[in-house]
Amino acid sequence: MDGTKRSDITIGAKVFVVQKQDQRTGKLTEGVVKRILTNSPQHPHGIKVMLESGIVGRVKKA
Numbered sequence: 001m002d003g004t005k006r007s008d009i010t011i012g013a014k015v016f017v018v019q020k021q022d023q024r025t026g027k028l029t030e031g032v033v034k035r036i037l038t039n040s041p042q043h044p045h046g047i048k049v050m051l052e053s054g055i056v057g058r059v060k061k062a
Contacts, residue, residue, distance in 0.1 A: 001061070001062040002046075002060070002061070002062075003015065003046040003047055003058070003059030003060050003061060003062050004042050004043060004044060004045075004046055004047065005041065005042050005047070006036065006038060006040070006041050006042060006043075006047050007041065008062050009033060009036060009047050009049065009059055009062055010033065011033050011034065011035070011036065012032060012033060013032070013033050013062060014030065014031070014032055015030075015031065015032075015033055015049065015051075015059050015061065015062050016028040016029065016030050016059070016060050016061040017029050017031065017046075017049060017051065017055065017057030017058060017059055017060060018046070018057050018058055018060050019055060019056070019057040020056075020057070022057075028060055028061070029051075029055055029057060031051030031052060031053055031055060032051060032052045033049050033050075033051065033052075034049075034050050034051055034052045035049065035050040036048075036049050037049060037050060037056065043058075045058055046058030046059045046060055047059050
């Protein structure tokens with residue numbers, strides 16, 4: 001899954017996100033979803049989530 005559909009992402013799931021400052025390099029950060037921040041059912045750049053570590057980013061791999 002590529003992380004663009006909100007229905008594919010669940011709280012507690014392990015995902016890879018790209019943080020705002022890492023968008024140019026594409027560096028991925030691994031973590032567990034604490035909150036889903038995007039309200040729309042899909043987003044072309046990935047659903048924005050907050051990880052349990054407090055990191056906010058867009059899901060690239062679910």
